[in-house]
Amino acid sequence: MDGWKRYLLVTEDDTDAGRLRAALAAEARGQEIVRTSSLRDASAALHASGFSAIFVDAAFGGSRPGDVVGELTAKAPDTPLLMIAEAAHLSAALEAVRHGAQDYLLKSSFGDGTLKRRIDFRIERFREAQRSQRRLHDSRKLMARFESLIRDNADAILVLDSEGRVIFANPAAGELFGRNPTSLVGSDLGIPTDAAESAEIVIGHRHGSDTVADMRVMRTYWDGDEAFLATLRDISVRKRTERALVLAKQQAELSNEMKSKFLAHMSHELRTPLNSILGFTEMME
Numbered sequence: 001m002d003g004w005k006r007y008l009l010v011t012e013d014d015t016d017a018g019r020l021r022a023a024l025a026a027e028a029r030g031q032e033i034v035r036t037s038s039l040r041d042a043s044a045a046l047h048a049s050g051f052s053a054i055f056v057d058a059a060f061g062g063s064r065p066g067d068v069v070g071e072l073t074a075k076a077p078d079t080p081l082l083m084i085a086e087a088a089h090l091s092a093a094l095e096a097v098r099h100g101a102q103d104y105l106l107k108s109s110f111g112d113g114t115l116k117r118r119i120d121f122r123i124e125r126f127r128e129a130q131r132s133q134r135r136l137h138d139s140r141k142l143m144a145r146f147e148s149l150i151r152d153n154a155d156a157i158l159v160l161d162s163e164g165r166v167i168f169a170n171p172a173a174g175e176l177f178g179r180n181p182t183s184l185v186g187s188d189l190g191i192p193t194d195a196a197e198s199a200e201i202v203i204g205h206r207h208g209s210d211t212v213a214d215m216r217v218m219r220t221y222w223d224g225d226e227a228f229l230a231t232l233r234d235i236s237v238r239k240r241t242e243r244a245l246v247l248a249k250q251q252a253e254l255s256n257e258m259k260s261k262f263l264a265h266m267s268h269e270l271r272t273p274l275n276s277i278l279g280f281t282e283m284m285e
Contacts, residue, residue: 006052008046009034010060039063043075046075052079053080053082054076056069059089081096082119082122083103084105090106151171158191158230159230161222162227162228164188164193165187167185169184176232176234191215191230200235201213213232
């Protein structure tokens with residue numbers, strides 16, 4: 001917070017600029033003030049170099065306080081903007097704060113020996129607010145990613161409370177159970193919460209064939225309370241394929257057994273007359 005700082009002052013009053021420079025010079029070294037008397041010059045100065053803070057005279061003419069704040073904060077969104085005002089222009093300063101200025105300073109307090117400390121406090125408060133905004137933005141992005149993963153996941157995802165009632169269901173869960181995901185909340189679907197390992201459950205439907213799902217359940221926390229996370233994957237097609245393969249194998253084994261019996265029977269039926277023929281052949285020889 002200490003050290004060299006550079007400020008931009010937007011005012012049409014030469015006296016205010018002199019008073020601000022004098023007050024800062026009396027309290028600390030290395031406090032430079034660049035003064036401009038028009039918005040165009042202020043925008044050009046912000047484009048050319050960075051500043052620790054921007055001061056705008058609440059009595060600055062030609063534009064409404066909200067327009068001035070909007071233009072300058074758009075040019076330097078990472079720089080705090082503070083209004084300076086006489087008591088007579090306090091309403092304009094407050095309007096500027098409502099439109100995005102960080103705070104205001106009364107001109108009557110310039111010479112009380114606390115100006116730099118109050119400016120530094122407002123700058124640090126602005127920076128902390130920016131850090132909080134970035135953290136909040138990052139948290140929202142992370143939350144959006146997780147929501148997208150859960151919403152778009154092909155597996156059904158359910159969160160159950162300690163009594164086994166649904167407290168969250170993703171769209172795939174609604175499709176698996178043939179219901180709206182919202183209507184599943186509060187329902188007891190009979191999912192065993194002690195199934196830590198993979199297990200298969202059958203989900204009955206009023207119309208159509210039952211659905212077989214591979215299910216995994218694990219302990220988790222939801223809003224600070226102990227809960228259970230259940231993931232279910234529809235394996236009905238795989239189970240039907242497995243049953244078809246088993247049936248085909250059984251049919252093949254049955255066909256092979258029938259073929260063996262047929263050959264054994266035919267061998268017996270042919271052996272008897274052939275033995276007689278062989279005997280007559282030997283007698284004739």
